[in-house]
Amino acid sequence: MTVSPSFRLARQLALGIPALLLGGAYISEYGFGLHPCEMCWWQRWPHFAAIALALLSFRLPRRELWVALAAVAILISGAIGGFHAGVEYGWWDGLTGCATIVPQDGVSALDSIMNAPMIRCDEAPWSLLGISLAGWNFLVSTAAALAILILLSRSTTHAQA
Template sequence: MALLVPALLLGGAIGSQIFGGLTPCEMCIWQRWPHGAAILLALGGYLLKGQRRLMVMLAALAIAVSGGIGVYHAGVELDIFEGLTSCASTTAGGLDTIMGAPIVRCDAVQWEFLGISMAGWNAIISLGAAALIAIGISKKGRA
């Protein structure tokens, strides 16, 4: 679960960008980094058998961090929290490239399912998965 959940969420985010035509805002990008870290940590758990429990717990923590960022981002979308107050760009390159990039606001929902935005779904799935991983590891530790 520590490998599968972040891989599916990160894959879904990147897939929505490549195949769905959605352009991520700065806060969307923030949510991707902890999932990438969780994937690496979970893989490390397979390689470092003596440190498996620690690596999986760190992966769960990284997943929870992404979920926390998702909560904040969803709150920005719902006008509960103030979002970015400065200009941000997810486009690499010179000023001409940045000036030609689409403007994507962090407080605008680009896609939703059942009334919940992508940030909201990331928060729900990530925090739920992190909790399940932590519960599973704590139960194995008592056995």
């Protein structure tokens, strides 16, 4: 069975965009010390799901469905990122307090918790052009999800013609 160029690009985006965004998140965390708050983690989970769903499209029937579901997962991450960016910019209150990073350095759990840095969800630790990481996730994820869905609609339209 042949795969349309629109579907191929949609699947590549559904697999590549979340992988790149997660890669960037982990590089910023482990390479630059920008530890994630709780709401940052909320944005990562849909990207993990999107990668899994996009991979399913290589093996399971109804491959367009799996890519569409990946796009929905990417869009959910973008929506969470938009909400988180609004919390960082002070547009509205968040749903959570702060998350801590508990070091695994062999000390007691209580000492680790008491000495761990507080990571605030309402403060952007980094920005580019005035846009926080959560804001960039919103912009990139939302645009990518919409592009994937448009490409999928083109691939099914061409398949029916």
